[in-house]
Amino acid sequence: MAGPxxxxxxxxxxxxxxxxxxxxxxTSIFHRASGVALYLGAMVLTAWVMALASGPxxxxxxxxxxxxxxxxLILFGITAAACYHLAxxxxxxxxxxxxxxxxxxxTATGWATIIAGAIGAVLVFxxxxxx
Amino acid sequence: xxxxxxxxxxxxxxxxxxKHGVGHFIQQRATAIFLTVLLPWFALSxxxxxxxxxxxxxxxxxxxxxxxxxxxxVLTGLFHMRLGMQVVIEDYITAPVARTVSLLANTAxxxxxxxxxxxSVAKVFVGA
Numbered sequence: 168m169a170g171p172x173x174x175x176x177x178x179x180x181x182x183x184x185x186x187x188x189x190x191x192x193x194t195s196i197f198h199r200a201s202g203v204a205l206y207l208g209a210m211v212l213t214a215w216v217m218a219l220a221s222g223p224x225x226x227x228x229x230x231x232x233x234x235x236x237x238x239x240l241i242l243f244g245i246t247a248a249a250c251y252h253l254a255x256x257x258x259x260x261x262x263x264x265x266x267x268x269x270x271x272x273x274t275a276t277g278w279a280t281i282i283a284g285a286i287g288a289v290l291v292f293x294x295x296x297x298x
Numbered sequence: 299x300x301x302x303x304x305x306x307x308x309x310x311x312x313x314x315x316x317k318h319g320v321g322h323f324i325q326q327r328a329t330a331i332f333l334t335v336l337l338p339w340f341a342l343s344x345x346x347x348x349x350x351x352x353x354x355x356x357x358x359x360x361x362x363x364x365x366x367x368x369x370x371x372v373l374t375g376l377f378h379m380r381l382g383m384q385v386v387i388e389d390y391i392t393a394p395v396a397r398t399v400s401l402l403a404n405t406a407x408x409x410x411x412x413x414x415x416x417x418s419v420a421k422v423f424v425g426a
Contacts, residue, residue, distance in 0.1 A: 210411065219355055230350065249341075
């Protein structure tokens with residue numbers, strides 16, 4: 168196996184396969200994955216501001232592109248990633264303050280952040296398209 | 299440890315890394331705290347304050363608080379994003395060239411996005 172060990176004998180961070188799936192490990196992995204996904208979100212947002220500065224034609228074309236079915240699906244994913252990362256980020260800040268480490272509490276807040284991510288994304292889309 | 303690049307003195311001291319970790323840790327949390335305010339504000343303000351059309355978004359961005367808030371969101375978010383992705387790269391990419399290229403790209407991309415976004419916000423804010 169030509170793994171990373173070929174380059175460096177120091178230990179790596181654990182990969183996915185060493186963990187049994189449970190909610191507190193899932194929220195940790197989702198936090199990292201959603202953060203990586205928000206790299207794309209930052210690009211979408213920057214392109215939106217750039218299109219706005221480029222005039223009505225560019226803005227209209229970019230918005231039409233964003234509102235195509237595939238882009239809407241990706242946008243929903245980015246929105247869910249943002250809502251989840253925000254909710255779980257607050258959970259991390261509480262941990263940094265020394266609060267919420269109890270297994271029962273961290274399991275409950277873990278589920279809460281997953282639900283908050285899903286509800287947040289649905290609310291944002293409802294505000295965007297229904298209001 | 300035959301491949302170690304550490305000097306014998308460094309190994310004898312046993313102090314570990316370059317001790318920049320605390321700064322990274324604090325910057326990540328500080329930007330996170332500001333983003334818990336900036337991101338919900340931006341999303342709600344755009345969703346409730348505009349209808350998404352060019353004219354309404356331009357009007358929104360011409361308000362000084364909205365332009366400033368958008369600029370702050372972009373800068374804080376990109377800084378936070380760079381710190382986070384840096385850790386992911388350092389955790390999982392160990393091949394020297396790929397690691398260096400990834401880390402350089404992770405500095406260049408947020409910087410490019412920041413310049414584009416700030417210039418764009420500034421243009422809309424001051425422009426006709």
